[in-house]
Amino acid sequence: MKEAAKRVAQRLRDASSVMIISHIDADGISSGSIASYALDHIGIENKIRFVKKLDEALISELEAENPELVWFTDLGSGYLELLGGLDVVITDHHVPSEPDEAEEEPGEEKAAVTSARKTLFDFSEPAAKKEAKSYADSDILQVNPHLIGRDGSTDISGAGTAYLVARELASELKWLASIAIVGAVGDLQDRREGKLTGSNREILEDAIESGAMEAVMDIGLYGRETRPLYKLIQYASEPELKGLSGNYRACMRFLMGLDIDLKAGERWRSWADLTRMEQRHLFSALSQYVPKEELLAEIYLFPNEKVGTPLHEAKEFATLLNSCGRYGKAELAFEVCKGDRGLALDQAFNLQGGHKKYLVESMKVIKEIGIETMDNIQFVHVGDRIMDSVIGIVAGMILGSGSISKDKPLFAFAEADDGIKVSGRSTDELAGRGVDLSELMGRVTKEIGGIGGGHNVAAGATIESGKEQDFLLLADRIVGEMLDS
Ligand SMILES: [Mn+2]
Numbered sequence: 001m002k003e004a005a006k007r008v009a010q011r012l013r014d015a016s017s018v019m020i021i022s023h024i025d026a027d028g029i030s031s032g033s034i035a036s037y038a039l040d041h042i043g044i045e046n047k048i049r050f051v052k053k054l055d056e057a058l059i060s061e062l063e064a065e066n067p068e069l070v071w072f073t074d075l076g077s078g079y080l081e082l083l084g085g086l087d088v089v090i091t092d093h094h095v096p097s098e099p100d101e102a103e104e105e106p107g108e109e110k111a112a113v114t115s116a117r118k119t120l121f122d123f124s125e126p127a128a129k130k131e132a133k134s135y136a137d138s139d140i141l142q143v144n145p146h147l148i149g150r151d152g153s154t155d156i157s158g159a160g161t162a163y164l165v166a167r168e169l170a171s172e173l174k175w176l177a178s179i180a181i182v183g184a185v186g187d188l189q190d191r192r193e194g195k196l197t198g199s200n201r202e203i204l205e206d207a208i209e210s211g212a213m214e215a216v217m218d219i220g221l222y223g224r225e226t227r228p229l230y231k232l233i234q235y236a237s238e239p240e241l242k243g244l245s246g247n248y249r250a251c252m253r254f255l256m257g258l259d260i261d262l263k264a265g266e267r268w269r270s271w272a273d274l275t276r277m278e279q280r281h282l283f284s285a286l287s288q289y290v291p292k293e294e295l296l297a298e299i300y301l302f303p304n305e306k307v308g309t310p311l312h313e314a315k316e317f318a319t320l321l322n323s324c325g326r327y328g329k330a331e332l333a334f335e336v337c338k339g340d341r342g343l344a345l346d347q348a349f350n351l352q353g354g355h356k357k358y359l360v361e362s363m364k365v366i367k368e369i370g371i372e373t374m375d376n377i378q379f380v381h382v383g384d385r386i387m388d389s390v391i392g393i394v395a396g397m398i399l400g401s402g403s404i405s406k407d408k409p410l411f412a413f414a415e416a417d418d419g420i421k422v423s424g425r426s427t428d429e430l431a432g433r434g435v436d437l438s439e440l441m442g443r444v445t446k447e448i449g450g451i452g453g454g455h456n457v458a459a460g461a462t463i464e465s466g467k468e469q470d471f472l473l474l475a476d477r478i479v480g481e482m483l484d485s
Contacts, residue, residue, distance in 0.1 A: 008141045
């Protein structure tokens, strides 16, 4: 990837202005910030635009604007066939599309692509001929782990690939590696091993060397900086603490028995607020519920940021970015990544505060509507009462809250701009028994239309409005099959 990064860097240096296009999630925001910071640093004018997804409408808009050079970060590789009319470089970790595949397999969704390519290769017209050449040369420069046979879900994130280029643009920008780590944990790349591996490891070394980041083995539960202790335990899902997770009373009883002050004045204390002694005491008490090895994870800290704030730890940092992105304020998070600790940070915190309230309200909405149960799944349809960008989190919270059964995966429907968003949430236990929601989303959308994908315990899809019933019947049957096999 280093060679590819060098070529992309050279192409960028030759440009006088660059349009950066990135995704609105934590990895996308980190990617875009790294790209923009590096270009600023070497004096290349740049603009950034955050998008929910890359599609033909966006490409046509870009073609109309006709920017000198477009830098796609954390997206782009899957849509090479759409980009023929633009001058682009790509740093991405999603599976790249292969120009020749579509013709062999003209599936429904690929038909449009195939016919577009036929036009491109129609040599009878001189204009088309010119286009065909640039496409056939496949001039698109990409940094992408898949191109060297690595796994884009663990080896490196979009932000990591952007960082490889930033480092080539200016070797003194090693601290940007710490932002790339935020992107990587935002995309859960450390989940499988409890730490970052592969190319992410090299990026981590740069981050540590720059002094912007520390890696420590510590409690792996999410929320060590800002969550009150009882919530740290109550919401623990990786690993789950049997008997405590999802049970507020049990958590309080457990903590009361430990002789640790749970509050400092009016404020609830978090893990980061505890003394080393208190942390050790709580850790060993928790290890009665789950093996120590599972409770420990590698944690990535920003030693120069204030302890007890989301900026001090990479996962909470990523959550802050995600909250901004979800409410259409990716630009705020972008400024925070680039170093703003004033107005943008204040606004981002406010937004996150609002986000938390919104989640609490959304939980109430779901309780009001009620969860319905089928043979193998449970579901809820919230209509337009909860934003589609948040429905997945809410579904996960409901399933983890202990207020509903965890024996069946939960599907939540919400109205979206482009149809109905379905978020599926499941548990590691169900995954162990063969339930894979990512595969399920793929199979169902193949049958009833729409697009879907994700992970085994958390996946999503967008389907046509009115197809909810079809979705449920199929999903119920597929989960049944998965459990039986
Ligand atoms: Mn990503």
